[in-house]
Amino acid sequence: MRWLVTGAGGLLGHEVTAALAAEGTDAVGLDRRALDVTDPDALAAAFARHRPALVVNCAAYTAVEVAETDAARAFRVNGDGPRHLAALCARHGARLLHLSTDYVFPGDTDSPYPENHPTAPRNTYGRSKRAGERAVLGLLPDRGAVVRTAWLHGEHGRSFVRTMTERARGHGPVDVVADLVGQPTWAADVARCLLALGHAPEASGVFHATNAGRASWYELAREVFQLVGADPDRVRPVAAVAFGGRAPRPRCTVLGHDRWQEVGLPAPRHWREALAEAMGRIG
Known part of the structure; x- marks a missing residue:
C-alpha cells in the first residue's frame, strides 16, 4: 500500500x-x-503517477x-486543497488523513473540547481550516479522517520551542504570553498517531492528535528554560494583548x-514527557 504525503517539506511532513x-x-x-x-x-497528475492508497495532507497555510x-x-x-x-x-478509492487545528474552536471554555464539539473559529485561519474539514468529512464519510493538532514543535523548521531554546541560551528577561492555554505537541508524536490511523483501515471521522495535559505559552517557555539549564525565572508573564495582532x-x-x-489505539502522552525527549533532537 503506497502512502502519499503532501506538504512533506514542513515541520510535520x-x-x-x-x-x-x-x-x-x-x-x-x-x-x-x-x-x-x-x-x-497537478493533483490529478500526482495521483496518476503515484497511485496512492492513502494520502496524508500536511500541506497548509499557517500564517494566522x-x-x-x-x-x-x-x-x-x-x-480548496483538501476538497480537491x-x-x-x-x-x-483512497483514504485521506487531513491535518487540521485547534483554531476551529472558539477557546471560550476551560474544559477539553471533545472531537464532536461544534466548531466556531474566531479568525480567518480557523475558518479556512474548518472549510477543509467539512470538505473531507463530506466527500469521504467512511474513508476520510480529520486529525486536529496544535502548538507543534519538532526537529525541523521554526517553532516556539526552538525560539525559546535559543532565547534561553542568551541573557536577560523574556516576555511570554501567559493567558493563552493549549497543548504543546511534538510533531514526532503526531506522526506516530497518523501512522497508527493509517494502519487502522476502519478509522474515520475526527481525531485529536495533541499531547495530553495543558499549558500556557509562559509555562511552556519556563519548561524549555528548565530543560536547557537556564533560569526559568528569566521568563516573565505578560498578557496576549501586549503583543497586539490582527x-x-x-x-x-x-x-x-x-x-x-474507541478505535483501539493509544492516546497521545503528556506534553512534558514528549518535550523532554524532543529537546534532545532540536539542538
Missing part, C-alpha cells in the same frame, strides 16, 4: 515521511514546490496573522482524546 521510511512503508513525500494542492491538474488580510489564499490552500484531494481520493486568538483550546480508545 518531515516527521511523517521519516516515520514511514523508518518502518519501511512504500511512501512518496512531496513538498509544496513538487505539488501545489490548490492545482487540480497574515490570513486576516490574505483570506483568499488561506481558503485556497486550507479549504478528497474528491480524488473518492474517485480512486487575528483574534482562542483563549483556551485543550482538546480531548476519547476517539483513540
Whole structure:
C-alpha cells in the first residue's frame, strides 16, 4: 500500500515521511514546490503517477496573522486543497488523513473540547481550516479522517520551542504570553498517531492528535528554560494583548482524546514527557 504525503517539506511532513521510511512503508513525500494542492491538474497528475492508497495532507497555510488580510489564499490552500484531494481520493478509492487545528474552536471554555464539539473559529485561519474539514468529512464519510493538532514543535523548521531554546541560551528577561492555554505537541508524536490511523483501515471521522495535559505559552517557555539549564525565572508573564495582532486568538483550546480508545489505539502522552525527549533532537 503506497502512502502519499503532501506538504512533506514542513515541520510535520518531515516527521511523517521519516516515520514511514523508518518502518519501511512504500511512501512518496512531496513538498509544496513538487505539488501545489490548490492545482487540480497537478493533483490529478500526482495521483496518476503515484497511485496512492492513502494520502496524508500536511500541506497548509499557517500564517494566522497574515490570513486576516490574505483570506483568499488561506481558503485556497486550507479549504480548496483538501476538497480537491478528497474528491480524488473518492474517485480512486483512497483514504485521506487531513491535518487540521485547534483554531476551529472558539477557546471560550476551560474544559477539553471533545472531537464532536461544534466548531466556531474566531479568525480567518480557523475558518479556512474548518472549510477543509467539512470538505473531507463530506466527500469521504467512511474513508476520510480529520486529525486536529496544535502548538507543534519538532526537529525541523521554526517553532516556539526552538525560539525559546535559543532565547534561553542568551541573557536577560523574556516576555511570554501567559493567558493563552493549549497543548504543546511534538510533531514526532503526531506522526506516530497518523501512522497508527493509517494502519487502522476502519478509522474515520475526527481525531485529536495533541499531547495530553495543558499549558500556557509562559509555562511552556519556563519548561524549555528548565530543560536547557537556564533560569526559568528569566521568563516573565505578560498578557496576549501586549503583543497586539490582527487575528483574534482562542483563549483556551485543550482538546480531548476519547476517539483513540474507541478505535483501539493509544492516546497521545503528556506534553512534558514528549518535550523532554524532543529537546534532545532540536539542538
